[in-house]
Amino acid sequence: MSKTDESPLLALRGIGKRFPGVIALNGVDFTVRAGEIHALLGENGAGKSTLIKVITGVYAADAGAILLGGERIAPTSPRDAEETGISTVYQEVNLVPSLSIAENLCLGRQPGRFGFINWPATRRHARSALARLGLSLDVDQELGHLSVALQQMVAIARALDRKARLLILDEPTASLDEKEVADLFTLMRQLRSEGLGIVFVTHFLEQVYAVTDRITVLRNGELVGSYDTATLPRLELVSKMLGREMSPAAAASPSAAIEQRAATEVPVLTGEQVGRRGALHPVDLSVRRGEVLGLAGLLGSGRTELARLLFGIDARSSGEIRVGGSSARLHSPRDAIRQGLAFSSEDRKLEGILPWLSVRENLIIALQGKRGAWRALSRTEQDSLCSHYITALRIKTANAETPIRNLSGGNQQKVLLARWLATQPQLIILDEPTRGIDVGAKAEIEQLIAKLRRDGISVLFISSELDEIVRNSTRVLVLRERRSAGEFSGTQIAAPTLMHAMAGGHQAHE
Amino acid sequence: MTGLRKIVHSPVAWPLAGLIVLVIINAVMRPDFLHLRLLDGHLFGVPVDILNQGARALVLALGMTLVIATGGVDLSVGSVMAVAGAVAAVLLARGVDSLALVLAAALGTGIVAGLINGLLVSLAGVQPIVATLILMVAGRGVAQLITGGEVIIIKHAGFEFLGNGYLVALPFAAVLAAALFLTSHFGLRRTAAGLFVEAVGDNPIASRFAGIATARVKCLVYVFSGLCAGLAGVMAAANVRAADSYRVGENMELDAIFAVVVGGTALTGGRFLLLGSFIGALLLQTLTQTMYYAGVPPAVAPVPKALLILAVCLLQSERTRGWFQSLFKKGANA
Numbered sequence: 001m002s003k004t005d006e007s008p009l010l011a012l013r014g015i016g017k018r019f020p021g022v023i024a025l026n027g028v029d030f031t032v033r034a035g036e037i038h039a040l041l042g043e044n045g046a047g048k049s050t051l052i053k054v055i056t057g058v059y060a061a062d063a064g065a066i067l068l069g070g071e072r073i074a075p076t077s078p079r080d081a082e083e084t085g086i087s088t089v090y091q092e093v094n095l096v097p098s099l100s101i102a103e104n105l106c107l108g109r110q111p112g113r114f115g116f117i118n119w120p121a122t123r124r125h126a127r128s129a130l131a132r133l134g135l136s137l138d139v140d141q142e143l144g145h146l147s148v149a150l151q152q153m154v155a156i157a158r159a160l161d162r163k164a165r166l167l168i169l170d171e172p173t174a175s176l177d178e179k180e181v182a183d184l185f186t187l188m189r190q191l192r193s194e195g196l197g198i199v200f201v202t203h204f205l206e207q208v209y210a211v212t213d214r215i216t217v218l219r220n221g222e223l224v225g226s227y228d229t230a231t232l233p234r235l236e237l238v239s240k241m242l243g244r245e246m247s248p249a250a251a252a253s254p255s256a257a258i259e260q261r262a263a264t265e266v267p268v269l270t271g272e273q274v275g276r277r278g279a280l281h282p283v284d285l286s287v288r289r290g291e292v293l294g295l296a297g298l299l300g301s302g303r304t305e306l307a308r309l310l311f312g313i314d315a316r317s318s319g320e321i322r323v324g325g326s327s328a329r330l331h332s333p334r335d336a337i338r339q340g341l342a343f344s345s346e347d348r349k350l351e352g353i354l355p356w357l358s359v360r361e362n363l364i365i366a367l368q369g370k371r372g373a374w375r376a377l378s379r380t381e382q383d384s385l386c387s388h389y390i391t392a393l394r395i396k397t398a399n400a401e402t403p404i405r406n407l408s409g410g411n412q413q414k415v416l417l418a419r420w421l422a423t424q425p426q427l428i429i430l431d432e433p434t435r436g437i438d439v440g441a442k443a444e445i446e447q448l449i450a451k452l453r454r455d456g457i458s459v460l461f462i463s464s465e466l467d468e469i470v471r472n473s474t475r476v477l478v479l480r481e482r483r484s485a486g487e488f489s490g491t492q493i494a495a496p497t498l499m500h501a502m503a504g505g506h507q508a509h510e
Numbered sequence: 511m512t513g514l515r516k517i518v519h520s521p522v523a524w525p526l527a528g529l530i531v532l533v534i535i536n537a538v539m540r541p542d543f544l545h546l547r548l549l550d551g552h553l554f555g556v557p558v559d560i561l562n563q564g565a566r567a568l569v570l571a572l573g574m575t576l577v578i579a580t581g582g583v584d585l586s587v588g589s590v591m592a593v594a595g596a597v598a599a600v601l602l603a604r605g606v607d608s609l610a611l612v613l614a615a616a617l618g619t620g621i622v623a624g625l626i627n628g629l630l631v632s633l634a635g636v637q638p639i640v641a642t643l644i645l646m647v648a649g650r651g652v653a654q655l656i657t658g659g660e661v662i663i664i665k666h667a668g669f670e671f672l673g674n675g676y677l678v679a680l681p682f683a684a685v686l687a688a689a690l691f692l693t694s695h696f697g698l699r700r701t702a703a704g705l706f707v708e709a710v711g712d713n714p715i716a717s718r719f720a721g722i723a724t725a726r727v728k729c730l731v732y733v734f735s736g737l738c739a740g741l742a743g744v745m746a747a748a749n750v751r752a753a754d755s756y757r758v759g760e761n762m763e764l765d766a767i768f769a770v771v772v773g774g775t776a777l778t779g780g781r782f783l784l785l786g787s788f789i790g791a792l793l794l795q796t797l798t799q800t801m802y803y804a805g806v807p808p809a810v811a812p813v814p815k816a817l818l819i820l821a822v823c824l825l826q827s828e829r830t831r832g833w834f835q836s837l838f839k840k841g842a843n844a
Binding site: 311313332333334336337338343345350351352353354355356357361365366368369370371372373374375376377419 | 700701702703705706708709712713715716717718719720721722723780781
């Protein structure tokens with residue numbers, strides 16, 4: 001809190017919001033001045049989106065006050081917030097793609113008379129709203145025909161047309177190319193000079209330093225602090241986001257025994273220049289037998305994208321993948337599974353569980369998928385697999401016939417791990433296996449990783465928790481801004497080194 | 511106690527209870543309802559009529575169950591019945607005498623229709639309702655083209671047997687439908703096919719990630735439904751000894767969907783219950799028969815049917831169940 005606190009545009013005081021079982025926001029203060037671009041940063045579960053939803057009236061805060069221009073407001077809906085002068089533009093533009101630009105700009109407040117829309121006036125109004133941003137588009141075009149970048153511009157024009165004083169841009173650059181990002185920044189700077197307050201949510205630190213004046217960091221629903229961008233070193237920013245102090249000690253000693261043994265062996269998996277246009281710049285990697293390759297990087301750095309390419313979920317636009325030394329056909333997860341790969345997704349609910357089916361069915365599905373429909377596992381085989389894994393992974397369930405949705409997150413995760421272990425993979429990709437599960441289950445999953453390694457199974461381990469990466473990996477690949485930012489092994493695997501690589505800017509050497 | 515509990519909590523308990531209630535009502539209304547007679551070695555009576563007349567709906571409901579289990583729906587089955595019936599009738603009228611050939615052509619028609627639906631849904635990613643609506647609308651036109659817009663009379667003893675024959679004492683159509691349910695049940699449960707269908711309906715993304723060929727599974731359930739519709743078309747044509755492209759299978763797709771839903775398979779996909787669909791189809795046929803007897807005009811007959819559907823949907827909705835439970839809880843606390 002500096003002395004320049006001359007009546008802020010937006011001031012949140014002690015905002016609290018809890019959901020059943022979770023404190024999403026706890027006493028958060030957040031101030032945005034008129035004429036500034038303010039970055040709102042934090043990793044998964046930090047509370048960014050909850051905070052934005054409180055500001056825009058999607059959620060009502062349980063505690064605290066919101067002041068806009070010194071006056072207390074309590075928006076009850078995004079529309080209500082819009083009327084007080086707070087507009088939001090999302091990554092996925094929240095307009096109607098099948099309507100024209102003019103209709104989108106004037107939606108809800110078309111100029112009209114006697115219940116009829118005055119079309120000439122609507123078009124004139126739309127044109128002038130766009131002109132303010134220096135855009136001249138055919139306003140009769142369908143919005144959906146425009147590029148995402150232009151759609152965002154239209155959304156911003158609409159916000160300004162609604163007399164917005166505070167503009168929230170929620171990950172606007174996630175699907176833009178470099179030129180489009182530059183154009184967006186030019187516009188943001190122009191709006192700043194007109195006295196607008198802009199909240200900018202992004203995962204890209206380069207962009208934070210390119211365009212913002214101040215930074216607010218949240219972590220686990222609490223305020224870490226607000227800083228001037230110019231005086232906050234990038235590394236310090238990352239350490240604040242990850243919640244680690246920059247003590248260079250903390251270096252763990254990973255077992256380097258595998259290193260020597262495996263140096264001559266053919267890697268289980270090799271990727272050369274594996275990339276996908278718009279998602280991941282070409283990356284090299286190799287995983288040897290019994291090795292845990294940690295994949296570190298901030299949110300949006302391309303970790304999951306890489307995993308999806310390796311598992312054949314998305315098609316790669318460049319590079320080659322070899323399994324056990326020979327070039328692998330990987331056009332679908334089916335192909336990958338047949339090559340001995342396994343992939344436990346970070347999104348348990350959407351991409352993992354079959355919620356209405358039983359623990360047994362969830363557990364055997366990948367093995368059965370590998371065998372095909374005709375070679376069905378007998379009920380005896382299924383039951384013995386279930387009892388084996390329920391005991392081995394200590395899965396807490398009434399019995400194997402319980403629907404998996406009745407299990408806790410940690411136990412669901414264990415069933416999903418069992419699903420993949422049952423296929424006896426050579427390599428298992430674990431994408432955030434410890435997300436959203438309790439501490440006990442986390443420890444058990446780390447033990448499991450160690451056991452897999454001892455059994456000679458390779459693991460590609462993705463985690464946002466730097467400590468987990470340091471503790472469990474024998475080698476670490478760091479991604480930053482969708483490209484490789486270095487590989488680390490042995491004593492290099494230490495939080496400060498990795499953090500340097502994740503943050504970028506000044507490159508860290510040994 | 512636990513045995514009773516198991517029955518009450520079984521998903522087929524509700525449709526079964528409905529069927530029993532309906533049978534009791536009928537038995538009270540008309541004492542001869544349950545009266546079965548053996549004439550010339552053939553069984554006669556109202557229940558036999560219900561089985562015989564319900565056979566087509568049973569066969570359709572079988573295919574529909576799997577389609578619905580994947581989260582889809584097949585609106586084209588009624589029209590596909592018409593096309594398959596037309597193909598069979600025209601071949602017979604042209605003097606083709608081989609029953610095997612006629613059947614192969616008619617069932618093949620159903621398979622092709624199902625394949626069109628399946629490819630539209632699985633490869634082109636068209637919404638099932640829209641994809642199958644295309645054939646629902648176009649199918650009758652195709653049937654008209656095949657028959658030249660006329661009702662074609664069928665005279666072929668072997669073919670007629672499929673719709674009117676008796677196997678020992680029982681109507682052949684009903685035996686065929688029941689046999690089909692049984693073989694499908696074993697075919698699906700002894701292999702992993704049934705599990706794959708349920709997995710795809712429950713969570714298609716997770717299923718794909720687990721290595722299931724989701725597109726193939728989706729396509730095949732429509733092919734199966736098309737095959738069932740083709741068979742139902744043959745049975746209908748054999749039953750009335752004619753191919754009437756206008757009327758045959760009219761609204762049958764809705765009856766099939768009703769039977770599946772009443773039987774406890776959720777329209778959102780996932781778990782399917784073949785036995786439930788079987789009971790559901792019988793329940794609907796019994797209801798139709800009851801209304802005939804009670805003299806309800808055919809134009810009004812859909813109303814009680816609709817009420818039944820409403821009741822079942824409410825029973826299956828979690829929200830209404832929760833509401834009922836909260837009522838009981840309040841009662842207990844008071």
